[in-house]
Amino acid sequence: MKTNAAKKNYARFIGVDVASDKIDIHDSEGKLTGELPNTCAAIDKKLTARLKSADNILVICEATGGFEHILVDSMHQGGIDVVVANPRQVRDFAKGHGYLEKTDAIDAALIAKFGRDVDVHLAPQRSEAQRAFLAMVRRRGQVLTMLQAEKNRLAQTRDPFAKDLIEQSISHWKNQLKTLDTQIETKLSERAKMDEKIDILRSVPGVATVTTATLVAELPELGNLNRGQIAKLVGVAPLADQSGKSDKKRKAKGGRGQVRNVLYMATLVATRYNPIIKRFYARLLSKGKLKKVALVAAMRKLLTILNDMVRNGEPWRTADLSLSK
Incomplete structure (x- = not known):
C-alpha cells in the first residue's frame, strides 16, 4: 500500500481548498x-480528466x-495520487511561513506548498x-443525522398535521x-472471507458491526x-502547546470525525465489558482524572490495541498481557 508521498519525486503539486x-x-x-x-460531474470532467494524462503529480x-470525499474519490478513480491533510x-x-492572510485562493496555494515541503x-x-462499501457506511451516517434532526423537530412541534408529516419522515429514515x-x-461477512x-x-x-465497518471504510491506514x-490521524492524540514558561494543557484536536464518533461509542461499551479498557479507565479515574479526559485516553488505548492487532494479524486474547501495557 502506498502511503508515504515523500518516497516519490513529484514534479507538480495541485493544492485544492475544499468547501x-x-x-x-x-x-x-x-x-x-x-x-x-x-460536484461529481464538475470535478470528474474539469479536473480529473485534465490531470489523468499528467505524470508525477500530487x-x-x-x-x-x-x-473532500468527492475530490478524493474522483482522484482515485483517475489513478491520481492524493493527500488528505490535517x-x-x-x-x-x-503561520510558520508568515502567511497570515486567509482566502480560498491563498489557502489553495498554501496547501500545494504544504504538500511539496512536508x-x-x-x-x-x-x-x-x-468505494461502494465506503459509500454505504457514509450513507448510514447521513441517515442517522437526518433521523436525529427529525426527532428533534418532533419534540418541538405541537401542530398535528406537521407532527404527522415528521412521523412519516422518521419512519422512512428508520426503514x-x-x-x-x-x-x-x-x-462485512462477505469481505471477512478475504480480509x-x-x-x-x-x-x-x-x-x-458499526465500529468495524467504519474502521474498515474510513481508516484503511489502520x-x-x-x-x-x-x-x-483519528484525532485522539494529546498535542503539546508549550512556549517559553507557558505549558498549556494538552488537547486532542482535528482528525477523522466519523472514526472518532464510533470509537467514542465503542469505548463507552469497552469501559464496561472489555477487561483491559475497563481496568485502564478505572485506574485513570482513581488517579483523579476527569471522566472526559479518562475516556479520551481510553479511546486512544483502544485504537492503539486495534492498530497493533491488525498490524500483527492477531485476534483478541484476554490473556495477552502485552495489550495491557
Missing part, C-alpha cells in the same frame, strides 16, 4: 486555476468534515468494491437505516502506521 459548494485550485505549474463546483486537500497542520505550516501520507487507493444495517452486515482484519476487529469486546501516527 461545501465549491473547490479552489492552485497548480504549481500554473496550468489550472480558479474554482469549480464541488493533489493535496484538507479534511473538511466529508466535503487542516490544523496546514494552518500551523502557514512529509505527507497518501490517501490509500480503494477498489470499486471498497432506510434498517436496510443499510442489513447490507453492511452482509458485506482477516474484519474478524480481528470484531473479536475485541466493545467493537461491534495497522500500517505507528501508534502516534494513527492516534493523530
Whole structure:
C-alpha cells in the first residue's frame, strides 16, 4: 500500500481548498486555476480528466468534515495520487511561513506548498468494491443525522398535521437505516472471507458491526502506521502547546470525525465489558482524572490495541498481557 508521498519525486503539486459548494485550485505549474463546483460531474470532467494524462503529480486537500470525499474519490478513480491533510497542520505550516492572510485562493496555494515541503501520507487507493462499501457506511451516517434532526423537530412541534408529516419522515429514515444495517452486515461477512482484519476487529469486546465497518471504510491506514501516527490521524492524540514558561494543557484536536464518533461509542461499551479498557479507565479515574479526559485516553488505548492487532494479524486474547501495557 502506498502511503508515504515523500518516497516519490513529484514534479507538480495541485493544492485544492475544499468547501461545501465549491473547490479552489492552485497548480504549481500554473496550468489550472480558479474554482469549480464541488460536484461529481464538475470535478470528474474539469479536473480529473485534465490531470489523468499528467505524470508525477500530487493533489493535496484538507479534511473538511466529508466535503473532500468527492475530490478524493474522483482522484482515485483517475489513478491520481492524493493527500488528505490535517487542516490544523496546514494552518500551523502557514503561520510558520508568515502567511497570515486567509482566502480560498491563498489557502489553495498554501496547501500545494504544504504538500511539496512536508512529509505527507497518501490517501490509500480503494477498489470499486471498497468505494461502494465506503459509500454505504457514509450513507448510514447521513441517515442517522437526518433521523436525529427529525426527532428533534418532533419534540418541538405541537401542530398535528406537521407532527404527522415528521412521523412519516422518521419512519422512512428508520426503514432506510434498517436496510443499510442489513447490507453492511452482509458485506462485512462477505469481505471477512478475504480480509482477516474484519474478524480481528470484531473479536475485541466493545467493537461491534458499526465500529468495524467504519474502521474498515474510513481508516484503511489502520495497522500500517505507528501508534502516534494513527492516534493523530483519528484525532485522539494529546498535542503539546508549550512556549517559553507557558505549558498549556494538552488537547486532542482535528482528525477523522466519523472514526472518532464510533470509537467514542465503542469505548463507552469497552469501559464496561472489555477487561483491559475497563481496568485502564478505572485506574485513570482513581488517579483523579476527569471522566472526559479518562475516556479520551481510553479511546486512544483502544485504537492503539486495534492498530497493533491488525498490524500483527492477531485476534483478541484476554490473556495477552502485552495489550495491557
